[in-house]
Amino acid sequence: MHKLIKAFCLTILLSVCIVAQNTTDEYRRNEFYGGYSNQQVDNFDHETFNGFEAAYVRNIRRYVGIKGDFSAAYRRDDFSAPILAGIGTSPGTIRGENNRSLYNFLGGVQVKDNATEARFKPFAHALAGVAHSRFTTKDITCTGSACSSIVTSDFTFSDTGFSTVLGGGLDIRISDRVDFRAIQVDYNPIRINNRWNNNVRFGIGFVFK
Numbered sequence: 001m002h003k004l005i006k007a008f009c010l011t012i013l014l015s016v017c018i019v020a021q022n023t024t025d026e027y028r029r030n031e032f033y034g035g036y037s038n039q040q041v042d043n044f045d046h047e048t049f050n051g052f053e054a055a056y057v058r059n060i061r062r063y064v065g066i067k068g069d070f071s072a073a074y075r076r077d078d079f080s081a082p083i084l085a086g087i088g089t090s091p092g093t094i095r096g097e098n099n100r101s102l103y104n105f106l107g108g109v110q111v112k113d114n115a116t117e118a119r120f121k122p123f124a125h126a127l128a129g130v131a132h133s134r135f136t137t138k139d140i141t142c143t144g145s146a147c148s149s150i151v152t153s154d155f156t157f158s159d160t161g162f163s164t165v166l167g168g169g170l171d172i173r174i175s176d177r178v179d180f181r182a183i184q185v186d187y188n189p190i191r192i193n194n195r196w197n198n199n200v201r202f203g204i205g206f207v208f209k
Contacts, residue, residue: 030209047075062114075101140153
C-alpha cells in the first residue's frame, strides 16, 4: 500500500505543477460522465459485478480538473447445498439467493486535454474516498426433516472502509458537446471486512460537456 500512496501523491503533485502553468487555450469547464461499470471484485477470487458509474469534473485548467465519482455494482447468485441426515432425520437441501453490492464514493484529480477541438483525449485520475459493501441472503428454503435446526430468515452483512482509485482511459469526441468513453480501467483497492480487496474496475459510456 505504500507504493499506492506514493503514486497517488505523485499524481496530485504533477497536477499542481500543471495548474501552475498559464494557458489561454479554450477548454470546457464542466464535464459529466455516465456509463456501464464492470467490477472485478476480490472476494478471495475475482468475481464479476455489473453496475454503473457517474462522475462530475470541474476543469480548473485546460489539463486539470477536480473530480467527484460514484459507482455501484451488483451481483446475484442462487445457491443450493445438501444437509446431511442426523439421528432420526432424513437428508435435506437448503436453497436461497445471495445479493451483493459494492459502492464507491470518491473525489480527487483528473488530468486530461480538455481543449474544445481535441478529438482523442487520454486521461488519468487519482481518487480517494470510501467504499460500502453489502451482502444479503434471502428467500431461504429448506426441505427434509434435517431442516428443523436451520434458520431460514433473511440476513444482511455490511461494512464501510477506505477506497482509492488509480487509473485512466480514452475519450473520443463525437460532437461539440458529447464524447464517447471508449475504455476506462481502474485499480480500485478497498479496505473492507478487515482486509484489502484488490479490485479492478472497467468502464464505458458517454461524457457530456
